[in-house]
Amino acid sequence: MIHYKAIGKIMGALLMLLGLLMLPGVGFSLYYKSNDQIALLSSAFVTLSIGAAFYFSLSKQDQHIRKREGYLIVTLSWILMSLFGMLPYIFSNTIPEVHDAIFETVSGLSTTGASILNDIEAMPAGILFWRSMTQWIGGLGIIVLTVAILPLLGIGGIELFVAESPGPTSDKLHPRIRETAKRLWLVYVGLTLLVCFLYYLGGMTFFDAINHALTTMATGGFSTKNASMAFYDSAFIQYTAIVFMFLAGTNFTIIYFGLRGKFGKVWKSDEFRSYAMAIVFLALLFVWPIYYYSGEGFEVSFRNGLFQIVSLITTTGFVTADYTSYHQGLTLLFFMMLFLGGSAGSTSGGIKFVRHLTFVKNTWLEFKRIVHPRAIVPLKINGDRVTGKIITHIMNFLLIYLMIFVLSSVIMALMGYDILTAFGAVATSLGNVGPAIGQVGPMDNFAFFSPGAKLFLSFLMLLGRLELFTILIVFTPFFWRAN
Incomplete structure (x- = not known):
């Protein structure tokens, strides 16, 4: 009952x-x-x-x-x-x-x-x-x-x-869940105040600084300016945004341990290492093509590339440049970032790195199991063995996420939108990112969609924010059956 x-x-x-x-x-x-x-x-x-x-x-x-x-x-x-x-x-x-x-x-x-x-x-x-x-x-x-x-x-x-x-982990800072929630919010509020001060120090008005601080730490991306962060032609402001978007996309438990000086626990996190190294790798991969196609100086190209990578991976959605204007190959790579997401336990949306990491590790070990069928080859994350139940849960999540993306893209296409716009709108809504490709690129908005399409995309946003199962389980018949 x-x-x-x-x-x-x-x-x-x-x-x-x-x-x-x-x-x-x-x-x-x-x-x-x-x-x-x-x-x-x-x-x-x-x-x-x-x-x-x-x-x-x-x-x-x-x-x-x-x-x-x-x-x-x-x-x-x-x-x-x-x-x-x-x-x-x-x-x-x-x-x-x-x-x-x-x-x-x-x-x-x-x-x-x-x-x-x-x-x-x-x-x-x-x-x-x-x-x-x-x-x-x-x-x-x-x-x-x-x-x-x-x-x-x-x-x-x-x-x-x-x-x-969000996320498949259940890290707790304190045995009492209320104390855990308090500490997470203290970290959240503290970082929001700090980035607000730095934005103000960088030249923003107090009103703009507090608004951008709120949306940076939330990995939200709403701005008080039509041009988003591109309005502020300031390396200090944009690098500050990069740092705090990265922090907002990090598991807040990891940030808490870092603030307490427990750096061993920080670097022990397989997800954090993967998250940090992926951003470094992508920045190195993108900087030269962006420098070549944009025609801007190296530092500006590096900053714009790093900014867009961190913004998309953390699902923040701030923009400093139109990444769809460089090259169609780069546009496709940027689109693929909509499916990454930050860390579990962060304010980021998306699939989350820990799920990708589990999938990749389990796939790699599966080859080993095929060669050595009698061997016991456990999957470990952060040094701990991942149970079959968790692996199944993550695999189901990835499959359902993909199915929803494909089905929703078909629905948007049937509503009359071109395939790139349908893919982009669904991917960015389900991943809680903001900008995408097609008619919803970084310099566009969603005003042209029909009322039905807007409500459908709103549902996808909530579905993505609550990570599918929280909402979908309510629609199952056994949820309503009495115990």
């Missing part, structure tokens, strides 16, 4: 928290006199009121949240956050169409960074800040934040944490 009252109470708490997070934008609205403070206050009031109605009208139930409740809470909460998160756009009339507002909100919360806005710089300050805030909320996840600060969830917090936190 599913505890619906407990689910409703927790979702009420999440909505109240979401409503409170709408309020900081009011300060920017008043300071810049952008006249959108009423829309933000009204949105916060509606969200807080409905959240409070859920929370206080339901009696306190057994707080032992099982796996089924955990998956259902996460799925329903992200849908509710998307619906209520669009209210500032609707009330301010900056995005009057519901399908557009849903797309922009889901893109923000899922940290995809795809946008339907044609003139970002014309948006009022308060709405721009809320737009960036949606990505920061979605970075580590509002449920992880709730587990960190609300005692409401009690021991059930572990089920929500596992259901929402």
